[in-house]
Amino acid sequence: xxxxxxxxxxxxxxxxxxxxxxxxxxxxxxxxxxxxxxxxxxxxxxxxxxxxxxxxxxxxxxxxxxxxxxxxxxxxxxxxxxxxxxxxxxxxxxxxxxxxxxxxxxxxxxxxxxxxxxxxxxxxxxxxxxxxxxxxxxxxxxxxxxxxxxxxxxxxxxxxxxxxxxxxxxxxxxxxxxxxxxxxxxxxxxxxxxxx
Numbered sequence: 001x002x003x004x005x006x007x008x009x010x011x012x013x014x015x016x017x018x019x020x021x022x023x024x025x026x027x028x029x030x031x032x033x034x035x036x037x038x039x040x041x042x043x044x045x046x047x048x049x050x051x052x053x054x055x056x057x058x059x060x061x062x063x064x065x066x067x068x069x070x071x072x073x074x075x076x077x078x079x080x081x082x083x084x085x086x087x088x089x090x091x092x093x094x095x096x097x098x099x100x101x102x103x104x105x106x107x108x109x110x111x112x113x114x115x116x117x118x119x120x121x122x123x124x125x126x127x128x129x130x131x132x133x134x135x136x137x138x139x140x141x142x143x144x145x146x147x148x149x150x151x152x153x154x155x156x157x158x159x160x161x162x163x164x165x166x167x168x169x170x171x172x173x174x175x176x177x178x179x180x181x182x183x184x185x186x187x188x189x190x191x192x193x194x195x196x
Contacts, residue, residue, distance in 0.1 A: 008194075009124045010040055010048040011109075011145075013131030013138050015092050018085040024075055027132050027162045034089060036158040036187040037130045041095045043191060048099040049118075050088055051109050053137060055081065062105075107137045110144035126151040128190065130158040135166040142174060146181045155187040 015037060019027045041048045056062050057078045059070035070077055078086075087093060088101070102115055109115045119127075127150045129142055138159050145152050154174065161167035175184040185193075 007123050008047065008126035008128060009119060009122065010044055010128045010130065011141065012037055012041065012048060012050045012092070013109075013129065013141055014051055014053045014133075015089050015131050016052055016085070017087050017089060018076070018081065019132060020089055021085060023081070023085065024073060025162075027160055029162075030089075030132055030160050033130070033132075033158050033160045034091060036155065038091050039187060040128065040130060040155075040158065040191070041092060041099060044194070045095040046098040048095060049102050049115075050092060050096065050099060051102045051104055051131070051137075051141075052086055052088065053107075054078075054086055054103045054105055056105070066106075106140075108140035108144050110141075110148065116148060124150075126153065128153045128155070130155060132160045133167075134159045134161040135163065135170040136161075139170055139174075142178075142182060146178055150181075152178075152182045153185055153190060154182060155185050155190050158187050 015030070015034065019025055020030045055077050056070060059067050059074060059077060062070055074080065088096070102109060102118075104111070127145050129138060129145070129152055131138060142152055142154065154171070156171055159167075159171070161170070171184065174182045
């Protein structure tokens with residue numbers, strides 16, 4: 001892996017209490033990757049952006065298939081979910097500020113263009129992507145970043161999912177089919193290559 005030059009950002013996807021605690025969306029092994037993510041954020045808090053997946057108050061507030069989705073997952077709407085569960089894990093929230101938070105309503109953070117404009121203003125050309133879930137929001141983030149022309153680095157020990165088989169398949173897909181645009185690495189190797 002080549003050195004990571006100064007125009008990079010750490011984009012940490014949805015490391016929130018609602019995925020860590022006992023909810024319908026619990027990701028059992030989020031705890032296994034939170035230490036690596038914490039280490040990355042601690043080294044570079046000003047370059048870290050935490051996304052948060054924010055459910056609607058009710059299914060009726062969402063369009064199309066999202067309405068059907070939240071009818072199925074009604075217990076995860078803000079009418080029923082304690083609001084504090086959308087917060088970041090406490091070990092990560094302590095980095096804000098200087099780390100920043102970007103709230104989104106969809107799997108992808110690119111839909112409304114706000115994140116892209118923010119990164120353009122900062123001159124970012126490389127994204128380190130961590131968080132969860134590998135086969136849902138991380139996947140949507142990475143594919144969108146590829147389309148926008150970013151060099152993407154994924155530390156395989158800093159992403160997680162609730163399903164091992166699709167986690168493994170997604171990492172294999174991203175590492176093989178998108179090998180020109182996506183580099184798979186480890187947190188240790190990544191930290192050794194970062195140019196501050």
